[in-house]
Amino acid sequence: MIATLLLLPSMHAFGDVLSGDLQHLSVEYLPVTLVVNTPVSMEISLQTDSSQPSGRSDNAVPMISPTKLDDSVTEADTRESVVTAAEKSGADTTGFDWGHIYVRIGIVIAAGLMFMSVLLSYFNRRLRREVEQRWRVEEKLQDSESRLSLALWGANLGCWDWDLDTGLVHIDAHGAEMLGGKAEALDVDINQEDKIAEIFLSLVEDMDSDEVKAERHIKVNSGSRWVLIRGRRLRHSSGRSRAFGTVMDVSTDHAYQEKLVKLSITDPLTGLLNRRYFFDRLNQSCSHCQRDNNLISIALLDIDNFKEVNDNYGHLAGDQTLAQFAQMLKEDCRPYDLVARFGGEEFIILFFGMGKHQANKVLERYQERLRTTQIVTDGNRLYCTFSCGIADSNEIAPGKLGSNEMVKLADERLYYAKGNGRNQIVLESVA
Incomplete structure (x- = not known):
């Protein structure tokens, strides 16, 4: 029967790789090796120096033949006697070298910290790239919104977004001003009593089709104004229905048309x-x-x-x-x-x-x-x-x-x- 007390080779190999001392640590075992042979012989070998991986060391306990022991001693007594003999020779019968253990534990912890540092550095770089990409996307979106706003302003257009399910209409600042409100973006509920809400409420029947185009003559602080409201209905796969469109001040066009009509008659x-x-x-x-x-x-x-x-x-x-x-x-x-x-x-x-x-x-x-x-x-x-x-x-x-x-x-x-x-x-x- 053979009993061996040693650290796992895999743990040694991992420690060797991390420390870089392959020659010294790759073949090192625990200092105590207990070999119990069958009734023929029994040997206790104490090894404290890794440079002596095999053979008998200076601290090795000599072979004790079971024939020298009392034949009446039981197997347990035999084991106890062997340990007693080892103690008398000055060997460490615990089988552990705590100094080496602490060193190895430190190496493992350091290696773990290094690994975590490398891992964190990798994720940090990846996160930085994602943040930079998001910034670039947001900048492009802001540029696109700015160009759209300038295009709407240049064309004398306001825009609106109508949730047909809830009845809420979002109108940008220019559109709100053309409809007789203040020059600021606003949200309007068509179910409430409001002059702007009444304008969109009058378009509900027109929204049965996919497109709407209607002119409205509205009163404003400076008099009256003709506006052209155009939009398109969008149906989402989720079943929700929305409409997007523009509002345009066509008072000048109406004035020209009235003038042409007057000239013609x-x-x-x-x-x-x-x-x-x-x-x-x-x-x-x-x-x-x-x-x-x-x-x-x-x-x-x-x-x-x-x-x-x-x-x-x-x-x-x-x-x-x-x-x-x-x-x-x-x-x-x-x-x-x-x-x-x-x-x-x-x-x-x-x-x-x-x-x-x-x-x-x-x-x-x-x-x-x-x-x-x-x-x-x-x-x-x-x-x-x-x-x-x-x-x-x-x-x-x-x-x-x-x-x-x-x-x-x-x-x-x-x-x-x-x-x-x-x-x-x-x-x-x-x-």
Whole structure:
């Protein structure tokens, strides 16, 4: 039977590698080796110097033959006797060299600390790289947001983000200002009473489609403003629904459109409606009369002796006369009646809900005004009179009512008024 007390070779190998002393430590064993042979012999070898890995050392206990012992001694007694003999020889029967143990433990701890230091250094470098990468990503994101903000500002656009599930709308500062709020970003709940919330609440039905485009006329501190709201709906795989879009101040565009419309329907000299637009409205009114049995009337006027104004005072004075005559005529009519320049010095009026006799009273008041009002043209003061023919829708046979028929009837009466002394209003046709 063999019993050996020693440190594990693997522990030695690890300590040797860490300390670098391969020759000294790689083959070192514990100092005590107890060899118990079978009943033939038993040897205790004490080894304290690693330079003597094998053979008998100076401290080795001589071979004790079991034949020299009492045959009646038991195996336990034999073991105890062997240990006693070793103690008498001055050997360390504990089998441990504590100095060497502490050194090895220190080496292992130092190696562990070195390993941890290397490991921490590795993770530190890795963490630093990740932080630097994140900084670069954040810088790129900030640059992208800055470019987007500048692009929106340059295009006069604000942006909004609408959570359709919760009803919350986030609006940037420029968009909030265009919608009548302060120049700061804000969050709006469309379910609350707020003028901006009402704007988005009016778009809920439009959000049933994937895109929305709507114009709204809103009141702001400085007056009113037209805004164009555009957006697109996005559906996420999670089932949530959002919408993103822009808001744009289109007040200038509306002003230009209104100006273009006005130029297309008005006479540039007098500011009254032009002939083309007047006939469009007259045709519509005739259709309504036939369908709803409404009453309308028209009056065709001509300034008397207008050619003499041009000949005596010049065409500039003639233009000024036309402009002032038209302005007073419009002032004497109701706001919803249509007054237009028919051509040259001729004017035409469409009276809604009024027959020819009521229209005659309006024009008689205008005649009285002209008798007492002078028209001033470049230092010249003139008095004007006019001839007029009036017709209403009741004078046209059913099914034949139209703009041409009414104008023709009024023109015949105007022609009669001019041929019979001028400065008069004719309501009836003369055979």
